[in-house]
Amino acid sequence: MNRLGTALLAAIEAVVTVGVGVGLVLVPLTLLWGFEYGLQVDWDVFWKAAGNIWLVGHGVDVTFVLSAAAAKASGVSGAAAPISITLAALGFAVVTAWLGARAGRRFAETEHRVTGILVGTAAVALLGLGLGLSATSSASHPTLWQAIVFPALWFGVPALVAAEVCRRRRSMPADAVTGRVLDQVHRIPEVWRAVVGFGLRAGTAATAMVVAVAGIVVGFLLLGSFAEVITLYERSHAGVVGGISLTIGQLAFLPDFVGWATAWLVGPGFAIGTGSSVSPIGTTLGPIPGIPVFGALPSSGHTFGLLWILVPVLAGFAAGGLLRPRLVRVLGAADSALLRASAGLATGIVAGVLTGGVAWLSSGSFGPGRLADVGPHALVVGSLAALEVGVPAIVALAIGQDLVRMPERSWTRERWHETEDTETAAAAASVDAEGSLLDAVDRAGAGRTTDVHRFVVDEAHHPVTRADDHTPDADETDHAPDAVETDHAPDAVDTDHDVRLPDWARTGAPAVPANADASRTPETAGRVGSIRDRLRGAADGVRDGVRDRADGLKSRADGLKNRAESLRERVTGSDAERPDTAPDDRPDRHRPERPDVAGARIDEQPAFPWSTEEFVAGRDDVDDEPVVTPPAAPAGKRWDATDQIPEEELPWWRRPKGDR
Template identity: 45%
Template sequence: MNRTTVALLAALEALIAVAVGLGIVLVPLTILWAVQFDLGIDWAVFFKAAADVWLLGHGVDLTITLPATTAAALGLPGASVPFPMTIALLGFALLALLFGVRTGLRAAQTPYWRIGIVSAVVVYGLLGTVIALSARSALVAFPLWQGVLLPTFVFALGVAVGVCAGIARHARGDTDAAARGIRARFAALAPATRDGILAALRGGTAATALLLAAAAVLTALLVVVNFGTIIGLYEGLHAGALGGSVLTLGELALLPNLVVWAASWLIGPGFALGTGSSVGPMGTQLGPIPSLPLFGVLPQGELLFGFIGLVVPLICGYLAGVLVRSRVAAVPGSARTAGWSAATALGIGAVAGIQLGLLAWWSAGAFGPGRLHEVGPNPWLVGVLAAIEVAVAAAIGLLSRARR
């Protein structure tokens, strides 16, 4: 393919990514506009609402000002004054990341991958800017720079991951000058240092992936076990089939947040659903929370055996250590010491702690007025405890072979 074709295909993929992300919200709202409201309201209201949700999903901080009648009807403390909505619906961010990875992988298969990624990121950024400019209203405000930069950053992050994976997969590093230079600098490091860095990155990422997988399984089990409660909450809302469908889409967008919160629960700190509340392995203390049926999965009261969940991060750290033991064995005997293994374990813990701390930070935020301005885990606690737990377990996994 020539440069023009690569640029056009990358731009098309960016367009599709934006269309799918926005359409997931806009299509149900348009159906609601036609069926429930008989086209009696300006469609622009629903478009702005979809655009606001799309921006929120990419991490844009919204400030919502409700009409006095709506605020009075809700009866929530603090609803009568402008309040922040800063919790990112990670389902949209995950979708943008996956589209970005796909675009990056395709671009990496061509000699003109730089043109492809620039075209895709620029088009996504321009479309995001158009959406941000059209989303502002008297009810919803946000920093314009966030609306322009954050969606672009999320997509660009996925593109970067895809390009790096694609270059490594197709061994294009031998012909690309930039990749060749990076490899040369990395190869110049001492073998023990180089292998330690690679082991820390791979082991830490593996520990994070394993812990998130365990959290996803736990979330799925909670949904199955509490399915009756969830259905009862749906029925109590009297949203109807169409309203229930829109609500379900919103909950699916929030589901990745819930998985990260479950990981925080397994690590130990748990998470909050409002100021003064806590959901952790030792028990649950909640005040009034939003009437989302998905919150029916939350455990109630004290948990006699909740501490068992704390074993999961240790298992993940141990498996991560076992996974990278071959790199320890490959290090020359003079450098392969218990201290080197301990340093590698600390690196694994640091990588996992940083990754999980960032995910906890990204999944938390304000979810409404009043006490709901504090929802989600504490990223510092999650990151520090995850680093300690994973590092200790990884050290055991790394050293177990050496003692045989």
């Protein structure tokens, strides 16, 4: 899709987003205009009401002016003065954000996602300006700059975030603006980037947990106070269409109610009018509007109300503990108590900012007089949330166990180091360079069963001396070192399977550099002998294990050979040649005498001429012997070719099938 097509798509997305939000209000009001007012009122009044409600739902301040008669009929003090509505019905904002995120995912599929986001945001801003102008009248005055900015932000920010997330998931290249932002971020040291990233993740997760619990609490309160809510519906006398409109309006404020419940879980609670308070400690209410949903408000405090404060505490501890392995893995060698404490502090700050933002969005003015103060206090809620989440997160990072599985130490491959003298230290360094005997045996494949490997180990049983210190005599030269070999002579080398052992492993002593000091003390010789004995013991253990495995394989081979001999005897007919002296009275096992034909008795069937191995291999080096055709059997009887029994005397399951 080219740039112009992306721009057109973005404009259509903006129109659909605004149209859906306005339609949610305009359709019920239009039905109310038709059924309740009988089309006797100008429809323009309902259009302006729908526009103002949509703008209020996005946080736009709208000022209403009531006539003197309407203000007097309301009975509310201060109703004659201009009434400013600043409490946002966040349900409409949530719908706009959701549609904006969907549009951002579509923009990410094009090559001009920046153009799509900018055009879509600008289109929403223009539509907000149009609604603000059309909704302005003598009774309502929306703030025009807010009508331009706030709906555009509710659309543009989710679209940008969704587009960037899709870009990262699909490994798409970053645009110029995103590239500059990433360059600035990469200038921050990696350690502090890890700390800040952990704070963003853990703080967001903790806040999401608290908000989720708040939503569950709101649901249970509505279900538990169902009778009070229905009573307030009946007292409103709104009718069917009016009841539907009232329900839609309350659903628009449902995110605000969840924000109030979040502040209640944190501790400070919220207010519905000046001087009122709803918190876990107690509830103090004055005159409130007769909105049905207010019937779910708790009428008094709870005995164990303070236990609800454990919700953000547990959320902070859980977020810090679950995400701790990620922080440990990212920090690596730079991991320290200070950095973990900083990460916990960042978690508390992020949680406080987010929770305070939720409280700020769900607070404002809802009417004249004492209703000018509705909702939680954002600063107090945010500060307590940062404390309740940050401290448990720090504790979880300090005392939690790593969930990262570290490599286990292999105790079967120990290396011994002597650091008291230079010669032994040099020998140990040579051992580390060449590898241990078990490493060489493992490379040779001694512990594997899928392939065959051969190796040779030469062991010297005389003391190890240097060439310049001692010259072997004739007696020593006569005794060659013992050699242990398997399958073949040492001279034969199989390049595919044989692995050459290091020199010190074949001689049974660690290698000593040529430039080592010639002077050797008895203490040094003792240490070298100790190392040699340990290595020799390890080699003996490996050799014994290999010998045991070889014996086991040989036993299995003998068993298979015996089974093959048994099968060959059965195939070659050795059982048929064995005389059967035991009487058998069963009629189906009766063997009558074979008749003589032309005075000659038919010979017994010869045994199978080949062995089982020759039969399987396909023997073809034996001349075909002439086939002797036996005389024909007497008419009326057919004989079985194997047991020489008439077929009519055979059991039914041994009679030939399909040859008659």
